[in-house]
Amino acid sequence: MSNNGQSKHTTNNPFDIFIIGARKGFNIAVNNLVPNILMAYAVSEVLRILGVMKLVGEIFGPMMFIFGLPGEAVTVLLTAWLSSSAAVGLAASMFNNGILEPRHLTILMPAFFLLGAQLQYMGRLLGVADVPKRYWPLLMSASLLNALCAMLIMNWFFA
Numbered sequence: 001m002s003n004n005g006q007s008k009h010t011t012n013n014p015f016d017i018f019i020i021g022a023r024k025g026f027n028i029a030v031n032n033l034v035p036n037i038l039m040a041y042a043v044s045e046v047l048r049i050l051g052v053m054k055l056v057g058e059i060f061g062p063m064m065f066i067f068g069l070p071g072e073a074v075t076v077l078l079t080a081w082l083s084s085s086a087a088v089g090l091a092a093s094m095f096n097n098g099i100l101e102p103r104h105l106t107i108l109m110p111a112f113f114l115l116g117a118q119l120q121y122m123g124r125l126l127g128v129a130d131v132p133k134r135y136w137p138l139l140m141s142a143s144l145l146n147a148l149c150a151m152l153i154m155n156w157f158f159a
Helices: 014-050 052-065 071-082 084-096 102-115 118-127 133-158
Strands: none
Touching: 014 052, 014 084, 052 071, 071 084, 071 102, 071 118, 084 102, 102 133, 118 133
16 A cells, blocks of 8 residues: 555556446445345344334334334334444335335435434544534434434325
8 A cells, every 4th residue: 555545556447446446335235234234134023023013113103103104113213323224124124024115115215314324423433533522412413303304304295
């Protein structure tokens, strides 16, 4: 590696640049995204089989009704706070089991990205940037508020 962080064997050939990028993207998908998705899918199945998902639906049903979602959808939002790719896996599992419908997935989709794995990045970004910890709850709340507003708007479009 040279001082600027680039490899000594850099190339300006667009084909080579594409291949290098594709390899990096493949490695990220295989090593980071797929394990999260599979884990969320498996946990969802276990919760469904044990009846926990139904209980969660009953408890959070009134709150999630505001967004036009079944109560079980709260698990997708909590998962999105931990990992966006895991939230996608959980939502796919819930869709396959008939808990979520295409309309529900469309309402939830903005929240996947607006909550965006905050727990993972809290220390990685806010800590590294030396943001005083007293501001962290405010920053986390802003993303949550954005996600809730987005789901309200999406539900309004489907009303």
